[in-house]
Amino acid sequence: MTKVLVVSGYKAYELGIFQKDHPSVSYIKKAIKKELSPMVEEGLEWVLISGQLGIELWAAEVIFEMQMTYPNLKLAVISPFLEQEAKWNEQNQEWYESILAGADFIDSVSRKPYEKPWQFRLKNQFFIEKSDALLLVYDHEKEGSPKYLYEMAKQYQNNHSYPIHLITFTDLQSIVEEDEYSQTYPEINDV
Template sequence: MKVLTVTGYKPIELNIFKPNDHRIVFIKEAIKKRLISYIEEEGLEWVILSGQMGVELWTSQVVLDLKESYEINLGVIPPFQEQEGRWPEQYQNDYQEIVMLADFHQTIYDDTYKGPYQFKARDKWLIEKSDACLILLDEEHPSSTRFFLDEAQKAYNNNAYPIYTITPFDLEEVVMQMQDEISDWNQD
């Protein structure tokens, strides 16, 4: 696997309302662990995503951190120009920084938002250009991820496109591991 697309929930779908919410640390750690395993075990070279608020923006930050230790590239491909225009200021700033630091950046449509068809085109493009996808997903509550998941499942049915997930159970494991590490550190 050389190219992986990553997506997941927006902050509000996770009941995260502040960009410094402590739960983001656990989400980013879960993403980091997965990406490292794909880099080390499968030769992952590119992570591509649209850069939307939440999981995709946090993944971008993780990838940029991983660049210090690994040969990994980041592609940010938003569906249209000014996708961040209505976001809270902190997320706008984070997005603009990610775009500046990405190895590749290009919009699907060279225009501002015109309709939901742009999101569908984005999902299809990301799937066509990647070897697999990683989705932060609670299958009982897919929220907005269901649209990407539907497209990914079509690709899976047509040509066995791999769909990997980070589930609530995976996040709980990361929380417990990080708490154990802190506990061990405090005992030293």
């Protein structure tokens, strides 16, 4: 059973999304919720994110929504280093601060500001070792920042039972099609 889950994926700009309320975001959030719901029903207690702009902060918003129904579900934001938001624009800093304000636990893996890429590797290693499973919005067709966490998790699987749940672009397209279908044929939803 998964008690602690890492959720990660692409950064917003890797998906060509530059506004947190872009229409695609609702589908991404639906896909995340669809994956999380059965895990929460089975006893998921903690979701860990590092607070990256994009999938992770949208996942945090999904967690906040789910906490209304599942108050025992908790969110931890553990950044790779201190002040990761220092160079973000004001709007993104405010978004990040709003997520931190709702989080149940906040910390940093490295207790200093950004120095070198090893801080990201250390964060990935920490997340995998401190969790029971990984939910990753990642598609092998489009490499990007999630690739490193995915590869480290796959390597970890060589010696550990560590489920990796992927949300691919095909999965996201299915969510879009389901939504369009239910809007086109609303009477079917009533059956």
